Amino acid sequence: MPIKWENSKYSRKAKAFLSKDPMEFPLLTLLDGAIRSGKTSNIIQKIPQIFEAIGNNNLKVFSGYSKTSVRNNVLIELIPYIEDYLGGKVKYSTTSGEMEISLWGKTYPCLVVGGGKSDSAAKIQGGTWDFWYANELPQHNYEFYNMALSRLTPEYARAFADSNPESSNHWLYQEKIKPYFEGLNKDIFEYWHFSMQDNANLSETFIKNQSKLYNGVFKARKVDGLWVSPEGLVYDTFSCQKHVINHDCIIEKICKNEIIEFFLGIDWGWNHPTACLLLGKDRNDIFFVIDEFYAFKADVSNIISWIDTKQKEYMRFFSFANCDNSRPETNNALRQNSNLIIYEEKPRVEDSIAMVRSLINYDKLIVSEKCVNTLREFEIYRYPTLDDAPVKLNDDCMDALRYALFSYLSKRKRLMQLQ
Numbered sequence: 001m002p003i004k005w006e007n008s009k010y011s012r013k014a015k016a017f018l019s020k021d022p023m024e025f026p027l028l029t030l031l032d033g034a035i036r037s038g039k040t041s042n043i044i045q046k047i048p049q050i051f052e053a054i055g056n057n058n059l060k061v062f063s064g065y066s067k068t069s070v071r072n073n074v075l076i077e078l079i080p081y082i083e084d085y086l087g088g089k090v091k092y093s094t095t096s097g098e099m100e101i102s103l104w105g106k107t108y109p110c111l112v113v114g115g116g117k118s119d120s121a122a123k124i125q126g127g128t129w130d131f132w133y134a135n136e137l138p139q140h141n142y143e144f145y146n147m148a149l150s151r152l153t154p155e156y157a158r159a160f161a162d163s164n165p166e167s168s169n170h171w172l173y174q175e176k177i178k179p180y181f182e183g184l185n186k187d188i189f190e191y192w193h194f195s196m197q198d199n200a201n202l203s204e205t206f207i208k209n210q211s212k213l214y215n216g217v218f219k220a221r222k223v224d225g226l227w228v229s230p231e232g233l234v235y236d237t238f239s240c241q242k243h244v245i246n247h248d249c250i251i252e253k254i255c256k257n258e259i260i261e262f263f264l265g266i267d268w269g270w271n272h273p274t275a276c277l278l279l280g281k282d283r284n285d286i287f288f289v290i291d292e293f294y295a296f297k298a299d300v301s302n303i304i305s306w307i308d309t310k311q312k313e314y315m316r317f318f319s320f321a322n323c324d325n326s327r328p329e330t331n332n333a334l335r336q337n338s339n340l341i342i343y344e345e346k347p348r349v350e351d352s353i354a355m356v357r358s359l360i361n362y363d364k365l366i367v368s369e370k371c372v373n374t375l376r377e378f379e380i381y382r383y384p385t386l387d388d389a390p391v392k393l394n395d396d397c398m399d400a401l402r403y404a405l406f407s408y409l410s411k412r413k414r415l416m417q418l419q
């Protein structure tokens with residue numbers, strides 16, 4: 001049921017946002033806070049006035065995690081608002097994402113795009129925009145976000161975004177919101193925080209019931225609208241929606257020679273499982289966890305034959321393995337019985353976790369859905385308290401991952417220093 005705008009009630013904050021002159025906003029304005037707090041509908045109501053102020057010389061872009069999410073969250077309200085309340089006309093093609101909004105004597109060319117995938121930025125290269133609405137900005141791919149900002153070249157260009165809070169480790173919090181609180185970048189970024197009380201259209205009972213639905217970190221984020229990290233989770237920005245890929249897509253990338261280097265990380269175990277992860281890196285420096293070996297009481301011969309089978313299966317040679325250094329004799333057996341270079345470099349836990357976290361934050365680490373044990377550990381690998389080392393539980397794939405990436409990235413750093 002579309003919103004009945006004639007019955008709208010406005011809180012003080014909504015009024016302040018809606019009555020601000022569009023040109024008084026800086027380049028990027030973020031509305032964040034609790035669910036149902038009116039972030040999206042405030043932007044929707046403001047759009048006609050913003051369009052009028054900006055004019056129709058350039059393209060206007062609407063993005064979200066996917067085109068479908070923009071349609072479900074935004075267009076579903078925006079189109080009836082423009083057509084039924086303001087007497088305008090909207091033409092929208094779901095396939096191309098092209099949209100034309102005719103309102104108050106002007107026609108505005110618009111485009112709806114999905115920005116959540118690691119290859120989304122490629123879709124928006126080139127062209128000048130003078131308006132961008134990012135619905136659920138934290139769900140956007142980091143490169144897409146930067147590319148989108150760089151498209152907004154006209155001086156009068158404006159971007160608006162809405163967002164539910166995520167982890168305080170998220171790039172949006174670290175790069176925009178936190179500096180804003182510290183008094184930085186206020187000339188290019190404005191921040192509006194909404195609580196459910198700032199949506200005068202919600203009933204007291206609805207607000208009370210919502211608070212009862214959530215606990216802990218979810219309550220803090222969804223009801224209180226705070227950017228907090230889930231207690232103790234090591235990789236708290238890893239998202240199944242964004243960072244997991246269908247295995248067939250990986251095979252396709254390998255067949256098309258998009259993944260160009262293959263290497264392994266191994267964490268030896270016996271009573272704990274042995275985990276061996278096969279990683280690949282593509283031409284855009286995105287790392288893929290392609291496959292995993294995970295078994296209790298596995299010995300080196302099992303690993304040797306697994307590596308051999310996988311080299312044949314993917315029809316690629318793997319260049320190196322970085323292995324847990326607590327088993328020199330096992331590592332030596334692997335060295336003598338495989339065609340791989342075997343490293344035994346144990347990285348410092350904090351350094352290598354920080355490295356993996358930063359890859360995740362910038363959407364540079366993608367895991368095949370085939371790697372079920374790795375995915376399970378991403379969801380449960382945690383710290384006992386926030387400042388400690390992680391609990392040595394559910395960490396087998398996580399250790400193998402750190403070894404592989406650390407070795408790859410530190411080797412590359414060394415090579416760069418030599419050049």
Ligand SMILES: Nc1ncnc2c1ncn2[C@@H]1O[C@H](COP(=O)(O)OP(=O)(O)OP(=O)(O)O)[C@@H](O)[C@H]1O
Pocket residue numbers: 003004005007008009034035036037038039040041042162163164199201202
């Ligand atoms: N101006 C308004 N007039 C009437 N109802 C409104 C108005 N603004 C918001 N609402 C009501 O409040 C609901 C929540 O608003 P909205 O979807 O904008 O919140 P949100 O902060 O974007 O929520 P979410 O985080 O869930 O996306 C709407 O579905 C609508 O029912």
Ligand SMILES: [Mg+2]
Pocket residue numbers: 039040041073162
């Ligand atoms: Mg919304």
